[in-house]
Amino acid sequence: MAERVRRIAEVPAVPPSPPDAADLLHQVARGDEQAFEGLYDLVSGPVYGLVRRIVRDPAQSEEVTQEVMLELWRTAARYVPERGSAMTWVMTLAHRRAVDRVRSAQAATDREDRAHRRETTREFDEVAEVVSTRLEHEQVRRCLSTLTNLQRESVELAYYRGLTYREVSELLGTPLGTIKTRLRDGLIRMRDCLGVAR
Secondary structure, three states, X not given: OHXXXXXXXXXXOOOOOOOOHHHXXXXXXXXXXXXXXXXXXXXXXXXXXXXXXXXXXXXXXXXXXXXXXXXXXXXXXXOOHHHOOHHHHHHHHHHHHHHHHHHHHHHHHHHHHHHHHXXXXXXXXXXXXXXXXXXXXXXXXHHHOOOOHHHHHHHHHHHHOXXXXXXXXXXXXXXHHHXXXXXXXXXXXXXXXXXXXX
16 A cells, blocks of 8 residues: 555656636636736737737837737736637737737828928919919010010020021021120010019
8 A cells, every 4th residue: 555655656746737828818807917927928929929920020019019918908808718719819919909000100101201292292283384374475475575676586586496596697697796686685675574683
């Protein structure tokens, strides 16, 4: 008998099985802080791994993991075993949080891009542009009418038909120096009429 007792005493004790996530969640739902420590040890590694694959940034992944763990502490009572395993529920929360973080970061980037584009580009107002162009054309026509016929003819050939001074001189049969003088005087009068600063 003593031999039998000795053999039983020598049988190594079976180590307790690791706590189940579902059991830990139920205990956490009752406010058990020790159970939360066990739950943290059990799920924080897989949660971080999943979050890191989605978020990519290590610092943000740590933040999201902490947010998930805090959410587990607050919402453990919402876990319903009939809907799936505790680990699946935890990883679903982690996935949602990670995706929310990515969306939030993308939305912030999009807002910054839109703000930057608004600051750097003025919206094009086609009607205002057409009106402005017509007014400028009218003012140029009015100022051209103040030139002498010889000045106007030289300006129109040089600036509206794109001829060189030499070509204007040859076309009109007038010395090049005279054409240059007409153009210079005509442009000075145009500048003064248009109100262009010197």
